[in-house]
Structure formats: structure tokens, C-alpha cells
Amino acid sequence: MTTELSEGWGGLVGRKAHYYRESFSLCGRPAFYSLPLAPETSPSQDDCIHCRGKLDRERRRNRP
Numbered sequence: 605m606t607t608e609l610s611e612g613w614g615g616l617v618g619r620k621a622h623y624y625r626e627s628f629s630l631c632g633r634p635a636f637y638s639l640p641l642a643p644e645t646s647p648s649q650d651d652c653i654h655c656r657g658k659l660d661r662e663r664r665r666n667r668p
Contacts, residue, residue, distance in 0.1 A: 612641030613651070621648070623655040630658040 615621040616636065622629035624641060631654035647656055 612643050613645070614639060614641045615650075615652075620652045621650050621655075622652045623659050630655040 611625040612623065613621045614624050614635075621642075622631060622633055623644075624630075624635050627635045629635070629652070631652055644659070
């Protein structure tokens with residue numbers, strides 16, 4: 605049995621990956637992804653720079 609992530613990296617093949625939560629990416633794009641969402645990993649050159657920036661800022665704010 606597999607469980608789908610409710611948030612994570614996804615995107616269309618050949619395009620930048622966006623970080624999706626619910627039905628929108630952090631940069632505001634509606635959710636149109638073709639593969640299951642992937643969990644957070646280290647930064648990649650394939651990441652949308654706007655999504656990566658917002659995710660990094662959130663993580664810095666939530667650090668103890």
C-alpha cells in the first residue's frame with residue numbers, strides 16, 4: 605500500500621519542479637503534476653527558485 609504525500613516536490617517532465625501544498629505550489633501555480641509528489645530533499649538546479657526560496661525562509665523561521 606502506498607500513501608501519497610499531501611505536500612512535496614512535483615512537476616511535469618522536462619520543466620522545473622515546484623513545491624506543492626494542497627492544490628497550489630508555493631509560488632502560486634495551480635497543481636498540475638504528472639508523478640507522485642517527492643519529499644523534501646537537498647536543493648536542486650531543477651527546483652523553481654521561487655518555491656525553493658519560500659520553503660527555505662519557512663524552514664529558517666521555524667528553527668528553534
